[in-house]
Amino acid sequence: MTTDKPILPGATIGVLGSGQLGRMFAIAARRMGYRVHTFSPETDTPTGQIADEEIVAPYKNLDAVREFARHVSVVTFEFENVLSATAEAAAEFAPLRPSHSVLHTTQHRLREKTFLEKHGFPVTPFKTINTLEDLLAGLRAFGCPAVLKTAGFGYDGKGQVKIKSLDEAQAAFAQATEQERVLEAFVDFECELSVVAARALDGAFTHWGAVENAHHNHILDVTIAPARVSEKIAQEAVTITRAVLEQLEVVGVLCVEFFLTRDGKLLINELAPRPHNSGHFSFDACVTSQFEQQLRAVCGLPLGATTLLKPAAMANLLGNLWQDGEPAWQAALALPEVKLHLYGKLAPKPGRKMGHLTAMAETADAAAALVRQARVRLLRNS
Ligand code: AMP
Numbered sequence: 001m002t003t004d005k006p007i008l009p010g011a012t013i014g015v016l017g018s019g020q021l022g023r024m025f026a027i028a029a030r031r032m033g034y035r036v037h038t039f040s041p042e043t044d045t046p047t048g049q050i051a052d053e054e055i056v057a058p059y060k061n062l063d064a065v066r067e068f069a070r071h072v073s074v075v076t077f078e079f080e081n082v083l084s085a086t087a088e089a090a091a092e093f094a095p096l097r098p099s100h101s102v103l104h105t106t107q108h109r110l111r112e113k114t115f116l117e118k119h120g121f122p123v124t125p126f127k128t129i130n131t132l133e134d135l136l137a138g139l140r141a142f143g144c145p146a147v148l149k150t151a152g153f154g155y156d157g158k159g160q161v162k163i164k165s166l167d168e169a170q171a172a173f174a175q176a177t178e179q180e181r182v183l184e185a186f187v188d189f190e191c192e193l194s195v196v197a198a199r200a201l202d203g204a205f206t207h208w209g210a211v212e213n214a215h216h217n218h219i220l221d222v223t224i225a226p227a228r229v230s231e232k233i234a235q236e237a238v239t240i241t242r243a244v245l246e247q248l249e250v251v252g253v254l255c256v257e258f259f260l261t262r263d264g265k266l267l268i269n270e271l272a273p274r275p276h277n278s279g280h281f282s283f284d285a286c287v288t289s290q291f292e293q294q295l296r297a298v299c300g301l302p303l304g305a306t307t308l309l310k311p312a313a314m315a316n317l318l319g320n321l322w323q324d325g326e327p328a329w330q331a332a333l334a335l336p337e338v339k340l341h342l343y344g345k346l347a348p349k350p351g352r353k354m355g356h357l358t359a360m361a362e363t364a365d366a367a368a369a370l371v372r373q374a375r376v377r378l379l380r381n382s
Helices: 020-031 062-070 084-091 100-106 109-118 132-142 166-175 231-248 290-298 329-333 364-378
Strands: 012-016 035-040 053-056 074-077 126-129 146-150 160-163 181-185 189-199 205-216 219-225 252-261 266-272 312-318 338-342 353-360
Touching: 012 020, 012 084, 020 035, 020 290, 035 062, 053 062, 062 084, 074 084, 074 290, 084 100, 100 109, 100 231, 100 252, 109 126, 109 181, 109 266, 126 132, 132 146, 132 166, 132 181, 160 166, 189 231, 189 290, 205 231, 219 364, 231 252, 231 266, 252 290, 312 364, 329 338, 329 364, 338 364, 353 364
Parallel strands: 012 035, 012 074, 035 053
Antiparallel strands: 126 181, 146 160, 146 181, 189 205, 189 252, 205 219, 219 312, 252 266, 312 353, 338 353
16 A cells, blocks of 8 residues: 555554564653554564554464555565565555565565676675575685575574685585575675664655674674764765665665775675664664654654764674673763663563663763673673
8 A cells, every 4th residue: 555645653563583673663652642553473572562452473374464564554574575465465454664665576586686797886795595506606715704594584693694705605505494595705894884773754865873783602792883984985874875775765774884994895785674673772862762663654744853962872782791790880880971771672682682772972982891791780790
């Protein structure tokens, strides 16, 4: 279904998915007087705890998806691995924003990279891998190390393996459960950057600038805003991001993740057609957060200012922090510039994103140091 009419406060927004991104979206939506329905196979979820209604059914239950979409004014999503059939069933009864075609392109590494390459965007060199012979040829072409990734349904480094020598090829090939894979050249990067941006129904564009991301075990660890790179690089990252959103005709929020190579080139690593972990700082540190902007964009409203009020940094809180018991919240909160966000997840498993801290300071360096200090304070034995 399509409509250009604005969806105003009081209306109900449908969210496919029920994790922390949906939770923070729902907080922003309820603050502005909207109702929120969330749809996922789980109960008592991070989004469901905030939403007006938590619909619990498998994504494959298309009748349940249709019923969900019938009762909302617009459907958005908080993860990109939404099945095509689910997206199509929802779109029969409510506008789906971003569109099914944005989902289709960005939920599959090969389609995404092929799209980016075709439109002249800078991407990490890649090759489609179907057989062991493809893999060996790719490794010879790129050299080792290289990274073998599943084409679909991967996140936080899941489904990827670094191959350090040709001898490891066979074992790496046998490890993957999925047939279609992508081999990427290993990028010896200077740093990782991302730009979270939003595009409205009328084509208006806003962004939160280039931010700097440090990963640990393939999972985002700390984001620093603004990125400590030259103005030229930061500008270039925003220009590329804008072109990606325009080429995809995104209505909503999309994040472009980049590698900055040691010789100063930006390469796109991947796209996420939704608010992104590297944009969480915007909740505390910007005039309009990525979540409120997603709401404004999918409702056909004017976008808000994205001004950064103060340099900021965000540190993820993974389940590992709970290994010696409940983290020492008071110790971190004793630092008054630090904000705590917890996602309401019940089981703190290692590697699971349970929450994050944001800190603001006079400089990006100081914000990064402060948020790290706050996180260390959470450890009982620190
Ligand atoms: P991804 O799930 O593809 O975003 O990968 C997660 C993280 O793994 C990235 O943010 C990088 O830190 C690292 N990584 C992934 N692909 C590559 C690559 N081709 N070269 C170097 N590091 C990579």
